[in-house]
Amino acid sequence: MDIPVKASLSISFSNQREADEKLSAINELNLEKIPDGVALLAEPLTEKIDIASFLDFENISYLSCSGDNADDGSVLDFDWVLDLRRQCILHDIPFYFTSTGANFRMRGRDYHIGEKFRESQAAKADVHYFPVSRAFNPPVFQTTVAPTSSVIHDTDTKINEAPSSKNTNTSCVQESLNFEDSNPTDENFESEHTIPVVTSEAENISIPGINYEIEIDPEDRYIDELFNRISHSKFRSSFHLREQERSYCLSHSEETIKQHAMDFVSKKLAPAEPENDGKQTPMKGHPVFIAQHATACCCRGCLHKWHHVPEHRPLTESEQQYIVKILLSWIRNDMRNSSTEDS
Known part of the structure; x- marks a missing residue:
């Protein structure tokens, strides 16, 4: 091999x-x-x-x-x-x-x-x-x-x-x-x-x-393989941006959404023991929240299971960047797929 x-x-x-x-x-x-x-x-x-x-x-x-x-x-x-x-x-x-x-x-x-x-x-x-x-x-x-x-x-x-x-x-x-x-x-x-x-x-x-x-094996291929695995999960693949989140994406720049994602990750996921871990990510209200659940980046337990990131230690800077890139990639894909369906 x-x-x-x-x-x-x-x-x-x-x-x-x-x-x-x-x-x-x-x-x-x-x-x-x-x-x-x-x-x-x-x-x-x-x-x-x-x-x-x-x-x-x-x-x-x-x-x-x-x-x-x-x-x-x-x-x-x-x-x-x-x-x-x-x-x-x-x-x-x-x-x-x-x-x-x-x-x-x-x-x-x-x-x-x-x-x-x-x-x-x-x-x-x-x-x-x-x-x-x-x-x-x-x-x-x-x-x-x-x-x-x-x-x-x-x-x-x-x-x-x-x-x-x-x-x-x-x-x-x-x-x-x-x-x-x-x-x-x-x-x-x-x-x-x-x-x-x-x-x-x-x-x-x-x-x-x-x-x-x-x-x-570049990071993009790494993410593609992740999305392929997640597509086989009935729960993860059930998440999509609704009209509210899609409108938010259209009215805000990608840089703004990226900054929001960085803030959410650094405050809610990066600590070794995040507060209320397992329930810290809302199910609605922001496109990043939906992306977190869709990509198993919603809590440290899911990060460990799907991304092999060990629990009970702070996330490294590279890991935080990786998570943000996954979230933005998923949002782009879902927005693109939604536009295709509408047309």
């Missing part, structure tokens, strides 16, 4: 013991020697691990995790993946689930995943996380391409439930692995511990099977 983040050093681990041992020296790293940051690779992940105490290191580029590709390898439990994702969200660190591995467990059921389906099934989980705080400052992407595997895929490979499972899998993989309800340079340094690193001739990490030759 594609990982849109650059790194100079990688630290890999599979279990809690390895994570504790290898990450214990992370704060001793010389930041000048790892200008593009550190990639944390939980690959293959063989048990639930807690690395929250290490994630305060300011130069972590991202964390990725995957299962064991050996046919008789360890089972990857999806709950472990979601727990690592939760830790990354709380620390504003990009998270990527790259492969299920050969043996995958979800909701207590075990599956054997054919090699050609492992990345696609991980992608279907849709649990990648890219912090809003970085959306306005996209990373510089690597252009080196990792070496391709020489393994020949068996075109007849199928995804079957592991024999050890107590349940019988009779449905196709798309139905049985239903993730819809789940959302939810080589630089040497001296320390007491030796941390293995992945190196490449381009002085950037190169993870086998991951292509770094990808596009920058």
